[in-house]
Amino acid sequence: MSWLRALKATARSGLTVERRPLEPLVAARAALGLALVVGATLALFGPGAAISSAFGAFQAAIATFQRSWRPRPTLALASGASLAVSTFLGYVTGAGSHPALFLALLAVWTFVSGLAWAAGPTVGIIASSNVAMMLVTVTLPTSVAEAAGHAAMIAVGGLVQAALVVLLPVRRWGAQRDALADALAAEADYARRLRHDPTASFDPVPLMTARSAAAVTPHQARRRPAELHGARGLAERIRPVLASLADPAVGASAEGPARDRVRELLAAAAAVLDAAAHAIRHGEPVDLPSAAVAALRTPDTGTLLSGAPRRAAVRLAALLDDVVETAEPRTETRTETGAEARARPTLLRLTPVVLARMRAELRPDSPVLRHAVRVTAVTAAGYVLGSALPLGHGYWAPMASVMVMRPDFSQTYSRSVARFGGTLVGVALATAVVELADPGVYASAALAVACAFGMYLLMRTGYAASQVCVSAYVVFLLGMGGTAWTQTVFERVVLTLLGGVLAMLAYAVYPAWETPRLRGRLADWLVTDGRYAASVVAHYANPAGPVCADVREALLNTRAARIAWQEALDRATHEPVRHRGLSRAAADDAGHALAQFGRVAMLMEAHLPERGAPPVPAAATLAEALRRSTERGGKAVRERRAPEWDELRETVAACAPLMGDPLLRKGAGLLLDALDDLSESLTPTPAPQPRP
Incomplete structure (x- = not known):
């Protein structure tokens, strides 16, 4: 795909509004938490504290909407606490009086948030959002004591959202x-x-x-x-x-x-x-x-x-x-032990696991490391440029960059377009309301809460739709603190555009393309498929019943490899690069062949012999041949060669007469046929010779 077509496709994707089931009760609960926090702090401590607490409650509610299986109160508390710490450290390091020191902290904080994507998209999104919010909240305090107070208000915002999730549950589990x-x-x-x-x-x-x-x-x-x-x-x-x-x-x-x-x-x-x-x-x-x-x-x-x-x-x-x-639903809950249920570590026990994953990404070929480097460089450059331009509110440029940048190309570019388009619409609407109604402090707070409700409600329908509400929310929220709307319209649009352009340029200059890694993904799927098939066949030689732990583990591994291949292929489809040696047609055919290979192994798994059934010794030889051949085949795929299956073919021919089970004999032939189809799909087609 050319750059022009890729840009058109990502722009269209970013501006698309999808039809998704809305969750008005959940959105109303999040907006209620924001309203309680803003109203209480506005009445007790004034607009400055209200803005800080609003950011904390707003971000904590966003965390509860993420696709995570952890309890929602835990996500809200973690988000509020981490944003409070970020804000306090940002101010102490000199956000106002020592810009160079704050820039250093910003770079470190952003780099860590970029590496946090190694722990999954939920952690990565929360970490990135905290950096973006920190860029705004560090500008609010005027002293260390006041910074501590603002940090406390932010944490309180997260606490209120967590409490509401507990007190007003919507569809438990x-x-x-x-x-x-x-x-x-x-x-x-x-x-x-x-x-x-x-x-x-x-x-x-x-x-x-x-x-x-x-x-x-x-x-x-x-x-549960x-x-x-x-x-x-x-x-x-x-x-x-x-x-x-x-x-x-x-x-x-x-x-x-x-x-x-x-x-x-x-x-x-x-x-x-x-x-x-x-x-x-x-x-x-x-x-x-x-x-x-x-x-x-x-x-x-x-x-x-x-x-x-x-x-x-x-x-x-x-x-x-x-x-x-x-x-069947029952009135009682089932008390489960670690042996009966899949265990998920608590957040404290998860910390060393996350750190280990982040350390594992510190290698030159890691896409997560490349993302961390890109987002750090862009955020620092955006902060410097935004501060140097005579527009004010310079934090909007790095904030836009942090919010739109993702480890892959298509999301970064589509979100950049969506954020700019949403900002234009949101700021225009908010400006019209301010000009016509001239709302006061409390009216601005109410409008901000209404915009937040719209954002929570439309969050899953597309980034552009939610950004309309977010842009209007920030305008009303800052207007509540005394910032005139004329100081937030033109500057926000220009700086948001600057942040989006910087993010897009960074990916073009220092990319992490998925296309060159497709053969590695395909090889991983082949190897895991081979191990799964070998595990299944081995149990015909040593019957252990239909439920086998090693077969189950091998199946999970091959599923993970298959999904990784499919996701990589989808991302590569939208990238403006071409991988030599693996066309889209070849990739589709190879994927179909491996899916067929795994399907045959699954059919054989469905008829595993019961414990105590007569063993088939030849199955052990076939299982070992499958494992060796697919591992060599994976190496050949990585080296851009078509894998060969001569040894496996000889083993199947030699073992077939010794296999008493007709299903095993037929399955071995079908496995070999699928591997032959894989080799055929990866064999380069000779170019047509010109006619004399």
């Missing part, structure tokens, strides 16, 4: 319920698609999201509703059973009475899974469709299906019964 319900609904959709396409693909993202949501702190584990524990694991086990039941390669024939029975079972499974998802999402009893229950319990299954399809049908019915039982 709502995010976790939605994640688990989405996973079950995705399984239901998968079952329906398998009726018409027996080899349909499945996006593992909902299952991975549900897994992330299932991790709880010790405090959460004592209060019982219906949120267990269903996710059952959904994980249902997916390979659905695939093996539908696939003609290992299941029923493509047409005939057996295939009709399979379609009926898949439709019934989809209906049951949808009913369980609805019950979990809303905390209601499961309302099972009678037709689906009858289809699953009819005795025709035993007469129409035999062998592997019959085993899959019986296992599917048992798993669906477990899902329904688990999804």
Whole structure:
């Protein structure tokens, strides 16, 4: 993609307003917290303290909207406390009297916030927002004592927002319920698609999201509703059973009475899974469709299906019964120990983990380190330029840069365009209101709270829409403190444009393109896929039952690698660079081949032999060949070579006569076919020869 097309695409993305479900109650609660804080501090301490507390409450509420599975009060408290510390240190180091010292602190603080993206987007967003807010709040105090007071007011703003989340709960465990319900609904959709396409693909993202949501702190584990524990694991086990039941390669024939029975079972499974998802999402009893229950319990299954399809049908019915039982809401909560629930460390215990991840990113090829360097340089340059220009409010340039910069190209450029467009509209609207109504202190505070409510309500619909409200919010808030609107319109627009341009130039000068790393991502997926398939095949040589810890771990690793590949491919699509040796068509074909490889391994996992079943010694040899061949293949992919599978082909040919299980024998051939497709997709197409 050329630079012109990339800029057009990112600009269009940044200005797009998406249709998303709104959460008016949550937005109203956040705005109520802001109103309480602003009103109380305005009446007791005056406009200056009110502005500081408003920033604290505003930022704390934003933290509670982030996609995180931690308790919302914890996020609000952490955000308020960190912003309070940032503000106090910023003033003490000389924001007003010693600009050079403050610039040094700003650079260090910004660099750390850039590295914080190593801990995840939630931590990165909160850290970046704290830097942006600090640039404003350090200008409010006039003494160290007053700076301490402003920092205290900021912390109080976070405390109030945390208290409101506790006192006025809106859908307790709502995010976790939605994640688990989405996973079950995705399984239901998968079952329906398998009726018409027996080899349909499945996006593992909902299952991975549900897994992330299932991790709880010790405090959460004592209060989690019982219906949120267990269903996710059952959904994980249902997916390979659905695939093996539908696939003609290992299941029923493509047409005939057996295939009709399979379609009926898949439709019934989809209906049951949808009913369980609805019950979990809303905390209601499961309302099972009678037709689906009858289809699953009819005795025709035993007469129409035999062998592997019959085993899959019986296992599917048992798993669906477990899902329904688990999804039923109960009045009591389940007390869980660390052995029963996925543990999530507390914030204090998470600190050394975050520091370790940040240290791990201190390497030249790290995109997080490049982001930290970029945002630090841009913030420092924006602060110097903003202070040097005769516009006043110079902090708006670095503030805009910090808020729009992200580790990847498309988000940085789209947010830059969105912030400038939103600023123009927001400032124009706020200016019109100020000119026509000339609001006083309390009226300005009320308008600021109204704008904050709009921002909270529209936050998930797009960055441009939320920035309209944020721009108007800042104008009204500063006007409440006595800053005339004429001092905030032209300067804010120009400096916001400057900050956005600096952010875009920084990425162009010092980029962290995803495109050159695509082959590495593909190689990682190949290696993890090979280890997963090897783990599955190895259990045919040493049967341990359908639930195996090593197979589960290998499956999670290959899912993570697949998602990393898909995200990298999506980001690379919008980048104005081209990677030699891996075209978009080749990348799509390679991804399809590896998805097919993983799918075959999943089908084999669905029929792992029970503990005590007769072992297949040849499976151990095949498993080791799979592991070695895919590791060498990953190395070849990184070196821009097409991988070769001669050793694996010889092993499959030698072991096939020794494999008593027909599913294992057929699966080995399908695995080899998928790897051959991968090599074909990565083999360069010879250029056509000119005619003589």
